[in-house]
Amino acid sequence: MKVSLDSLSAVAGTTxxxxxxxxxxxxxxxxxxxxxxxxxxxxxxxxxxxxxELFGLTTILDPADPSGYSLTPESRIFSESHPxxxxxxxxxxxxxxxxAGWWKKIEAIKSHYxxxxxxxxxxxxxxxxxxxxxxxxxxxxxxxxxxxxLAPEVEKIITEVAHDLDPGITEYERFGDLIEAYLQRAxxxxxxxxxxxxxxxxxxxxxxxxxxxxxESLKExxxxxxxxxxxxxxxxxxxxxxxxxxxxxxxxxxxxxxxxEGKTQVGSSFKRADLRTPE
Amino acid sequence: xxxxxxxxxxERLNKQITERDSLVISPLLQARNAFDSDSVDLRLGTHxxxxxxxPQPYFYPGxxxxxxxxxxxxxxxxxxxxVPAHETVLGATLEFVKLPYNVSGxxxxxxxxxRMFVVIETAPWIHPEYxxxxxxxxxxxxxxxxxxYPGRLVAQLILFDTPDAKPPKKQSGTYMGPVYPEAPKxxxxxxxxxxxxxxxxxxxxxxxxSSDRCPECFAKVPPNLKRCVFCDSPI
Numbered sequence: 001m002k003v004s005l006d007s008l009s010a011v012a013g014t015t016x017x018x019x020x021x022x023x024x025x026x027x028x029x030x031x032x033x034x035x036x037x038x039x040x041x042x043x044x045x046x047x048x049x050x051x052x053e054l055f056g057l058t059t060i061l062d063p064a065d066p067s068g069y070s071l072t073p074e075s076r077i078f079s080e081s082h083p084x085x086x087x088x089x090x091x092x093x094x095x096x097x098x099x100a101g102w103w104k105k106i107e108a109i110k111s112h113y114x115x116x117x118x119x120x121x122x123x124x125x126x127x128x129x130x131x132x133x134x135x136x137x138x139x140x141x142x143x144x145x146x147x148x149x150l151a152p153e154v155e156k157i158i159t160e161v162a163h164d165l166d167p168g169i170t171e172y173e174r175f176g177d178l179i180e181a182y183l184q185r186a187x188x189x190x191x192x193x194x195x196x197x198x199x200x201x202x203x204x205x206x207x208x209x210x211x212x213x214x215x216e217s218l219k220e221x222x223x224x225x226x227x228x229x230x231x232x233x234x235x236x237x238x239x240x241x242x243x244x245x246x247x248x249x250x251x252x253x254x255x256x257x258x259x260x261e262g263k264t265q266v267g268s269s270f271k272r273a274d275l276r277t278p279e
Numbered sequence: 280x281x282x283x284x285x286x287x288x289x290e291r292l293n294k295q296i297t298e299r300d301s302l303v304i305s306p307l308l309q310a311r312n313a314f315d316s317d318s319v320d321l322r323l324g325t326h327x328x329x330x331x332x333x334p335q336p337y338f339y340p341g342x343x344x345x346x347x348x349x350x351x352x353x354x355x356x357x358x359x360x361x362v363p364a365h366e367t368v369l370g371a372t373l374e375f376v377k378l379p380y381n382v383s384g385x386x387x388x389x390x391x392x393x394r395m396f397v398v399i400e401t402a403p404w405i406h407p408e409y410x411x412x413x414x415x416x417x418x419x420x421x422x423x424x425x426x427x428y429p430g431r432l433v434a435q436l437i438l439f440d441t442p443d444a445k446p447p448k449k450q451s452g453t454y455m456g457p458v459y460p461e462a463p464k465x466x467x468x469x470x471x472x473x474x475x476x477x478x479x480x481x482x483x484x485x486x487x488x489s490s491d492r493c494p495e496c497f498a499k500v501p502p503n504l505k506r507c508v509f510c511d512s513p514i
Contacts, residue, residue, distance in 0.1 A: 273311070
């Protein structure tokens with residue numbers, strides 16, 4: 001932050017009020033970015049996919065353009081309180097690429113949402129704009145440049161504060177396919193059986209496997225149900241909601257199941273006592 | 280058709296989800312005590328649908344019934360829901376159940392609960408391949424208000440082998456995979472009766488909208504208000 005403000009104060013004619021204004025912008029943007037990146041460290045890439053969905057960022061995809069995307073004006077613009085949607089997404093991807101193998105898992109997902117993440121990763125700083133009526137455009141641009149220098153520091157702080165936080169990828173690798181097999185049959189995946197033991201997958205594995213299933217395999221669930229057409233938005237929406245409710249039920253169940261008597265903890269995973277063994 | 284013993288139930292629970300004859304019951308809490316020799320105990324879930332008083336002096340079983348007939352509420356573990364004497368509520372089991380293609384089920388009120396004059400289930404049959412938290416039609420038929428605690432044991436699930444059943448190619452989606460209690464889904468009576476050759480069945484004349492009730496949530500509201508004090512809908 002200090003480096004960014006020092007560079008702004010070096011601009012000839014910068015007033016104390018302007019520096020205060022820049023400090024407010026940098027703090028607001030950094031706070032938003034910190035929250036995004038911290039959420040990704042907590043719950044994994046499902047946060048970025050949810051972000052793409054919430055802000056309708058699939059609209060940037062454009063097969064006619066050689067790059068595969070053409071930016072919508074609103075996705076490039078910083079507001080006074082929030083960084084541009086695509087800037088935030090680009091920083092998500094940077095964190096995911098740098099952390100514990102999530103990016104490899106994401107790239108294997110067959111979905112246009114992944115194309116949005118790939119596109120976001122390639123967007124240069126010069127794409128982003130910060131139109132404001134509060135300052136001279138050149139000073140606003142200088143503030144934006146200051147933030148570009150600050151953003152990697154936010155990522156570093158996240159890496160430091162969350163260095164001993166399990167990113168959850170091991171559990172996802174272990175149970176992701178099994179969770180999807182349950183969802184494909186419209187069954188709550190709070191207890192999954194791998195042929196030997198009954199496991200209770202954790203929240204990160206549940207959220208990310210469920211997101212992957214929604215993006216990639218909803219058709220397999222709908223194909224097993226009478227009179228459901230994958231191409232009808234109403235039908236898809238109904239089953240996406242159902243997958244969401246199955247997932248949230250599994251998360252609620254998880255908190256009860258890991259406190260059960262007789263459960264065993266193996267690494268970060270919990271399994272149920274084998275009920276066939278003598279008491 | 281034979282009742283599945285505890286051993287046969289465990290055998291089904293220990294099959295992989297890809298096997299059509301697998302059984303799922305989750306969360307199976309205090310699992311060692313959950314089984315009787317021929318049944319599994321089930322607990323009350325945390326979501327409820329409270330029936331609303333309809334604006335008409337009757338309940339019309341048509342396609343609109345599921346949309347406005349109930350208010351959804353969540354009662355967390357450790358809290359309770361009061362069911363007044365002679366009133367009803369829709370609840371659901373805490374456990375999600377997936378039956379195999381060749382097993383039917385029946386859900387019964389636990390005897391200790393029944394002795395308080397509480398009926399937990401009045402549509403107790405569960406078809407093969409059903410999957411979901413079981414909706415419970417809870418009726419307090421006693422003369423005393425009753426406290427319902429989510430998480431407590433309320434029902435018993437009995438499973439029956441149906442050896443001649445064939446796995447269906449596709450599931451019916453009407454009630455597939457619910458995790459909350461589900462409101463009834465009806466066709467309009469005229470649609471169903473038309474198939475029997477009945478034209479224009481009797482229908483009660485619509486009553487003038489009652490001015491003292493909200494048209495959205497049917498709550499009684501004081502006169503001369505422009506918005507409902509309960510749901511903020513325009514009156």
